[in-house]
Amino acid sequence: MQLMHKGSALVTDQDIGENPSVIEHAKRMGLRLITFGPHCNAQVREMGFHNGNLQIGMGSLRLGISLQSDGHHMALNAQAALAALHALGYAPAQVQASLAHWQPMIGAGQPQLLPSGICLLDHSLSNHLLSMTAAFSQLQSVAPHVSRRLIVLAGIQPGQASIDAAQLALEPLVRDAQARRVLLYGEPLRPLAAALGDLLHVNWYDDLNQLICSLLRTTHKGDTVLLAGRATTNLALAADAIRDSFSGHGGHLIASIQAPCFDPHQKQMNMHS
Structure with a gap:
């Protein structure tokens, strides 16, 4: 706010905009506050949000917007854009x-529904626990039957905690999801695999190509596949493999990655075996 010019507008969530110190500072600097969110005092007010249908109030004006994006955080982004x-x-x-x-x-x-009847939830840019929690909530909403859930994780950014402690924060999310299979990728998730060792459906891989092979073999029509993890792990490759293989034109991809799956020098660890 100190870097803004007098007469400028600060657009922010109502939770921040109603802070007395923020209001006081805005007045002192000659700034306008434009707020949004599901709060009665927000200038761009969320009146309701359900199944992508966002109702907005701006003074006496009412707007209905059918968003093509999933999740309440996307609805908040839309409100920020309007504000x-x-x-x-x-x-x-x-x-x-x-x-x-x-x-x-x-x-x-x-959410991406593929022609084969598989729903892909590609969260391969999820770096933090907050976004990972939202991804798991989305999975449970899209796939109410646990037998239809598959999870592929590549971990989160450690933040202030050690990298091992950060990954272990994912344990309750995995347990609550009760997915049919859980595939974990990368050395940072080895401790998480160990912590989930009592679950027979959890597998850990240190080779992404091997994980992709296993994922393609175990995914069936009607499944919902959640892929979530740090962008630096290249987990997007697994998402692309799902798209290509189950969109009616991916046979070449499956054939091209089969051989590495049986390389005896590659390592796979099933923590319960």
């Missing part, structure tokens, strides 16, 4: 149609 454009003087109706066609980038969790 920013409102601060710039645009009429809400000018951006309503654009938001209805807005989709998040690949890897940000947009």
Whole structure:
């Protein structure tokens, strides 16, 4: 706020915008506060959100937006966009149609139903525990039957904790999800695999190609596959393999990666065996 010019607008969530120190500082600096969120005092107010249908209140104006993106955090992003454009003087109706066609980038969790009947939840850009928690909640919502859930994890950023402790924070999420199979990738997830050693359906891999082979063999029509983990692990390759293999044109991909699965020099650890 100290770097902003007098007369500028600060767009922020109502939880921040209603903070007395923020209000006081905005007045002192001559800034406008434009707030959004599911709060009665927000200038761009979320009146309701269900199954991608977002209801917005802006003063006496009411807007209905059918978002093509999944998750409440995406609805908050849409509100932030409306608030920013409102601060710039645009009429809400000018951006309503654009938001209805807005989709998040690949890897940000947009549900993708493949022609084969498999639903892919690609969260391969999820770096933090908060986004990972949202991904697991989405999985349970999209796939209510645990027998239809498959999970592939590549871990989270450690933050202030040690890298081992950070990965162990995923244990309750995995246990609660009760998926049919859980595939863990990379050395940082070895302690998590050990902690989940009492679960017969958990496997750990230190080779991504080997994990992909196992994932393709165990995925069936009607399954929902959640892939989530740090972008630096290249987990997006597993998501691409699912798309290519189950979209009716992926036979070449399956053939090309079969051989490494049987390489005796590659390591796979099933913690219960």
